Amino acid sequence: EHGYALTVHGSMATDLDLVAVPWIEEAAEPEVLIEAVRVAINGHFREEDEIYERNPAPRPHGRLAWSIYTDKGNGVYLDISVMPRKDGKL
Numbered sequence: 001e002h003g004y005a006l007t008v009h010g011s012m013a014t015d016l017d018l019v020a021v022p023w024i025e026e027a028a029e030p031e032v033l034i035e036a037v038r039v040a041i042n043g044h045f046r047e048e049d050e051i052y053e054r055n056p057a058p059r060p061h062g063r064l065a066w067s068i069y070t071d072k073g074n075g076v077y078l079d080i081s082v083m084p085r086k087d088g089k090l
Helices: 030-040 047-051
Strands: 004-008 015-022 064-069 077-082
Touching: 030 064, 030 077
Parallel strands: 015 077
Antiparallel strands: 004 015, 064 077
16 A cells, blocks of 8 residues: 555564565655554554654664554564665655
């Protein structure tokens, strides 16, 4: 719906690691994608992540990473990275 392909990455030991790759020319802004994912899983951002400016966190090659938590209480969270679009906009 937002023009990204999603892939699972990592050990999935403590979190679910996803990478979002722009797949079409008209891929949405990363923030639009992240908000859609957050709503879909009924998730939230932790306040301490915002205080320390970790959401989004800059990563190598222009990638941005967000941590999205659910109210399940089991400590598992979604760690999703979004790769930059061809136009370089994030």
